[in-house]
Amino acid sequence: MSRKRHVRDIDDLEDRPLLEVENLKTYFQTGHGIVKSVDGVSFDLERGRTLAIVGESGSGKTVLSRSVMGLLPPQNVIREGRVRFGDVDLTNASPQELRGLWGAQISMVFQDPVTSLNPVVRAGRQITESLRYHLAMSRQDAKETAISLFRSVGIPEPENRMQWYPHQFSGGMCQRIVIAAAIACGPKLLLADEPTTGLDVTVSAQILDLLNRLQQERYMSVIIVTHDLGVVTGRSDDVIVMYAGQVVERAPTTTLFRDARMPYTEALLKSAPRLSNPSHTRLHTIPGNPPNPANLPKGCRFAPRCPYVQPKCREEEPPLRQAEAPRHWYACWYPVGTPEGVRALEENQAAGVPAAMGVV
Amino acid sequence: MSKLVVVRRVLEIIVTLVLVTLVTFFFTSKLPGNEAAVICGPAGPACLAKEGALLYLNHPFFPRYLHWLGNLFSGTFGLSAAPTEPIATLLKQSYPITLELVIFSQLIAIVVAVPLAMYSAVRPNKVFDRMSTAATFATLSLPAFIVGPLLRYFFTVKLPWFPGAGSTMPSIGVNPAQNLYVMFLPSLTIAVGSIAVYQRLLRADMIATLEEDFIVMARAKGLTTWRILFRHALRPSTFTVMTVGGVQIGSLIVGAIIGEQVFGLTGLGYQLVLAVTKADLPTVQIITVIVAVAYILMNLIIDFLYTVIDPRVRRARTT
Ligand SMILES: Nc1ncnc2c1ncn2[C@@H]1O[C@H](COP(=O)(O)OP(=O)(O)O)[C@@H](O)[C@H]1O
Ligand SMILES: [Mg+2]
Numbered sequence A: 001m002s003r004k005r006h007v008r009d010i011d012d013l014e015d016r017p018l019l020e021v022e023n024l025k026t027y028f029q030t031g032h033g034i035v036k037s038v039d040g041v042s043f044d045l046e047r048g049r050t051l052a053i054v055g056e057s058g059s060g061k062t063v064l065s066r067s068v069m070g071l072l073p074p075q076n077v078i079r080e081g082r083v084r085f086g087d088v089d090l091t092n093a094s095p096q097e098l099r100g101l102w103g104a105q106i107s108m109v110f111q112d113p114v115t116s117l118n119p120v121v122r123a124g125r126q127i128t129e130s131l132r133y134h135l136a137m138s139r140q141d142a143k144e145t146a147i148s149l150f151r152s153v154g155i156p157e158p159e160n161r162m163q164w165y166p167h168q169f170s171g172g173m174c175q176r177i178v179i180a181a182a183i184a185c186g187p188k189l190l191l192a193d194e195p196t197t198g199l200d201v202t203v204s205a206q207i208l209d210l211l212n213r214l215q216q217e218r219y220m221s222v223i224i225v226t227h228d229l230g231v232v233t234g235r236s237d238d239v240i241v242m243y244a245g246q247v248v249e250r251a252p253t254t255t256l257f258r259d260a261r262m263p264y265t266e267a268l269l270k271s272a273p274r275l276s277n278p279s280h281t282r283l284h285t286i287p288g289n290p291p292n293p294a295n296l297p298k299g300c301r302f303a304p305r306c307p308y309v310q311p312k313c314r315e316e317e318p319p320l321r322q323a324e325a326p327r328h329w330y331a332c333w334y335p336v337g338t339p340e341g342v343r344a345l346e347e348n349q350a351a352g353v354p355a356a357m358g359v360v
Numbered sequence B: 001m002s003k004l005v006v007v008r009r010v011l012e013i014i015v016t017l018v019l020v021t022l023v024t025f026f027f028t029s030k031l032p033g034n035e036a037a038v039i040c041g042p043a044g045p046a047c048l049a050k051e052g053a054l055l056y057l058n059h060p061f062f063p064r065y066l067h068w069l070g071n072l073f074s075g076t077f078g079l080s081a082a083p084t085e086p087i088a089t090l091l092k093q094s095y096p097i098t099l100e101l102v103i104f105s106q107l108i109a110i111v112v113a114v115p116l117a118m119y120s121a122v123r124p125n126k127v128f129d130r131m132s133t134a135a136t137f138a139t140l141s142l143p144a145f146i147v148g149p150l151l152r153y154f155f156t157v158k159l160p161w162f163p164g165a166g167s168t169m170p171s172i173g174v175n176p177a178q179n180l181y182v183m184f185l186p187s188l189t190i191a192v193g194s195i196a197v198y199q200r201l202l203r204a205d206m207i208a209t210l211e212e213d214f215i216v217m218a219r220a221k222g223l224t225t226w227r228i229l230f231r232h233a234l235r236p237s238t239f240t241v242m243t244v245g246g247v248q249i250g251s252l253i254v255g256a257i258i259g260e261q262v263f264g265l266t267g268l269g270y271q272l273v274l275a276v277t278k279a280d281l282p283t284v285q286i287i288t289v290i291v292a293v294a295y296i297l298m299n300l301i302i303d304f305l306y307t308v309i310d311p312r313v314r315r316a317r318t319t
Helices: A061-069 A095-101 A123-135 A139-152 A171-183 A201-218 A253-259 A263-271 A311-315 A339-351 B003-029 B035-040 B045-054 B061-074 B087-122 B127-140 B144-158 B176-210 B213-220 B225-233 B239-263 B268-277 B281-309 B311-318
Strands: A019-030 A033-045 A050-054 A077-085 A106-109 A189-193 A221-226 A238-243 A246-252
Touching: A019 A061, A033 A061, A033 A077, A033 A238, A033 A246, A050 A061, A061 A077, A061 A106, A061 A189, A061 A221, A106 A171, A106 B213, A123 A139, A123 A171, A123 B225, A139 A171, A171 A201, A189 A201, A201 A221, A238 A253, A238 A263, A246 A253, A246 A263, B003 B061, B003 B281, B035 B045, B035 B281, B061 B281, B087 B127, B087 B176, B087 B225, B087 B239, B087 B268, B087 B281, B127 B176, B144 B176, B144 B239, B176 B225, B176 B239, B213 B225, B239 B268, B239 B281, B268 B281, B281 B311
Parallel strands: A050 A221, A050 A238, A106 A189, A189 A221
Antiparallel strands: A019 A033, A019 A077, A238 A246
């Protein structure tokens, strides 16, 4: 009996990035009005590169990653903009076409590994089902492939562990299984939504190293979503900083760490725990809360919490502007490290603006 | 399951059985009437004395109970009162009918309720969900003693699609098709009450399951809705249904009594009613105990099913 493959093959377009997201908007219609979770996000990603999406909790990272993939349930969702993946327009793809891509060409690793695995299905089956469905492998081939996947994500005694149920594994091991399931069919793009939140520091570093290794071995493009800038140091090529559903800064990782322009990025950098710091170092937290995406402020969305805030910020929304460094973009009227920015901060400190007082 | 758990479980069952038989015997022996009088009918006092001695009627409660229990465990179950014959013979003829009725009715209920519940859960509060929920809700207000006669009237008399009451029924081993053909309407009578219960519970659990992260992950794997529903969502959604299914066995017995009456099937329910009307106390006692034991067994089976369905329970039991 010959089985049918369920894969939508894609062609890379010449000279174009693998993934291009253009002005993507994702709104939810709720009883409390329209929630603008993702509000005009654009970026692109080359084959084999890693992009980090960073922002506080609630800034729309999860919605963005699911929206890129087309994974949001259709009810109450308004999705605009364009997502191109290879030669496929994901925003116009049929459900059938999407299914041929999901798990086969685009995969996702979720935030909570323990709840992302089906508690009543053996670990091995959760890997082999994609192999059998997408790649039409025989039972035996799928089993052998799953064992070697288990081995490559660092699960000891893979033959034996295939038979285990998720609750028999630790959180870190569960995340390895989720990763094995995600890469099983050899996707070109892997989205990881806070893959290490909830894992302890050592395990979390191991998981990130594993993702990095797999990415290089398999020449995948990876989008790694996190609320912790410390996580992405040295592991991603580019960083996007998100605030209230928008991109507020975008830059190659080294540029961003050296030369952040957006006050929000600066605040995030200060709040990032460094592995080198002794664990009792007090973390700088950003005062205040992100705005309610159902009721966004006028002007810059960060203005109410910004140490640099000026009257203009509360009136006009700053567009994404190009900085001097290549591929560095930011959205701010009074950028950090520029004469206007320095003046704005000094004025605010002199005037005793609360948001400016914590900044040294 | 570890040895300790098994031992505890067995002890529990023994205690329950003792209590069940004790309570049954106690209450039925308090019923008005005298078994010996029923057996002897118009026969004289000599007969009364002889039968009374056989039934230990002149003994105190506990020896009488132990004597009765002895009959129960020897498998002869003693003699029925009217007519006098071994109760075991009666049971042998009637229990397969009731067992089949209960199983068949539950299969019908599951086959109808599961797809309804699944489809409703996939699109909750949409037209199909509202209609199926309303329809099953309507059946909740239709007790078996109404459904049974209605089904019999419409489908054996008005539209003679099914054999009428009292048709000869070969055992399922001999002629399964004919057997199921006769059993269908009585089983449906009992099933109607279960469909609504199963549909609603499964729908609610299924809606909750479909919100789980592992369902999002299954979708992200590109699996079809069909696979996600059957391979990932169904099993974790069945806990409530199973628990309630176990408790429901009582109402199934009531359903069986009515179904057997309406369609003239000589199952346990039919025999129970007959024994009650004849004041045949020994038969009533035995059938009552059998129902209670069926209830215990059913819940034991369900406990076991939990461990099959949910590996986490399996581990909780062993540690
Ligand atoms: N299904 C939904 N309906 C309404 N609002 C939603 C829904 N999903 C997410 N949101 C809102 O969108 C915002 C962004 O959420 P999310 O993407 O989960 O943030 P993050 O992943 O960055 O923590 C939040 O304010 C959240 O309340
Ligand atoms: Mg999130």
